[in-house]
Amino acid sequence: MNKKKNTMLQLIESRKNKIEEALGNHASLNADKLIRVVSTDMRKNPKLGQCSPESILGAVIQAATVGLEPGGVLGHCYLVPYWNHKRQSLECQFLLGYRGMIKLARQSGEIANIEARVVYENDRFDICYGTESRIDHQPCLDGDPGLIKGVYGLAKLTSGEYYMEWMPLQKIEEIRTRSKSSNDGPWQTDYEEMAKKTVVRRMFKYLPVGDAEQKAAQKEEQDELGVSDPDIIESTGEVVNMSDHSQKQQVLTVNDLNKAL
Structure with a gap:
């Protein structure tokens, strides 16, 4: 599990420039902060660590595009694991909060x-x-x-x-x-x-x-x-x-x- 989590974080880290590009003018966030948030969410919810790296990266980029920080007390948005019946695997979904x-x-x-x-x-x-x-x-x-x-x-x-x-x-x-x-x-x-x-x-x-x-x-x-x-x-x-x-x-x-x- 830790190995897969590290692989995910390495993938996201390697795409940091894409995350920064998606953030645009959202000055309240940066790629390093988003990566830290993802790492924290993975510790809190082990199922996220079982999601495909591509789906995790996609959800992070969606969060960056709208300038919202996943999880936390504000509840602006969430990274939620779900079972993809077609692919028979866990994937991460970006979910907006109220x-x-x-x-x-x-x-x-x-x-x-x-x-x-x-x-x-x-x-x-x-x-x-x-x-x-x-x-x-x-x-x-x-x-x-x-x-x-x-x-x-x-x-x-x-x-x-x-x-x-x-x-x-x-x-x-x-x-x-x-x-x-x-x-x-x-x-x-x-x-x-x-x-x-x-x-x-x-x-x-x-x-x-x-x-x-x-x-x-x-x-x-x-x-x-x-x-x-x-x-x-x-x-x-x-x-x-x-x-x-x-x-x-x-x-x-x-x-x-x-x-x-």
């Missing part, structure tokens, strides 16, 4: 604030779409909040407009069960954070995020769910044309949200 998605969204400069919140059975919650779309969420502060009912995301654009997205638990579970790492990694250890990430990732399709961030989120989604068509909706498998603006949900005005909140 906070990583939030960071990517804010990098565009056009999103003033974005967040997702979990709704529980005993919360008071109401959502309405239409000319005066609104969300009314009052958490249960006393006693047992109950089971998770769903998750909603809310983004405020610098233009003053709002965009909201709601996903019931059933839809989140459909996505989790399709994930290649549904039974390992953050889906098991940080379910609520992954559920919130899933909602924010769906919002990316309609928000003014940068091309690089949009492509990063799209690639991560395709890798996680094992699909190659960017026009396949993750929750249903329905094929749609994402350039068709009729598919987009309504962006709310400040007045709409002021009435609701």
Whole structure:
């Protein structure tokens, strides 16, 4: 095991220039730091040491491209081992975290604030779409909040407009069960954070995020769910044309949200 781990680290070390190139202008990270993080993750999770070196390197380069540090207390992204049934071997998957998605969204400069919140059975919650779309969420502060009912995301654009997205638990579970790492990694250890990430990732399709961030989120989604068509909706498998603006949900005005909140 140690021999294979050393071989992986040697491979990654030999590709340091590629990692630096992928990092670009992300000054908060450098190749040496990423390599140290990978080495630490391998000690914490022995299964990573069993993954193919190529998949580990690919996941590291994906992390470098978006300037996010895997693991750690921030939970920006993760390196997750999964069993590739086709190749009959363990491979490493790059997986964005909720906070990583939030960071990517804010990098565009056009999103003033974005967040997702979990709704529980005993919360008071109401959502309405239409000319005066609104969300009314009052958490249960006393006693047992109950089971998770769903998750909603809310983004405020610098233009003053709002965009909201709601996903019931059933839809989140459909996505989790399709994930290649549904039974390992953050889906098991940080379910609520992954559920919130899933909602924010769906919002990316309609928000003014940068091309690089949009492509990063799209690639991560395709890798996680094992699909190659960017026009396949993750929750249903329905094929749609994402350039068709009729598919987009309504962006709310400040007045709409002021009435609701």
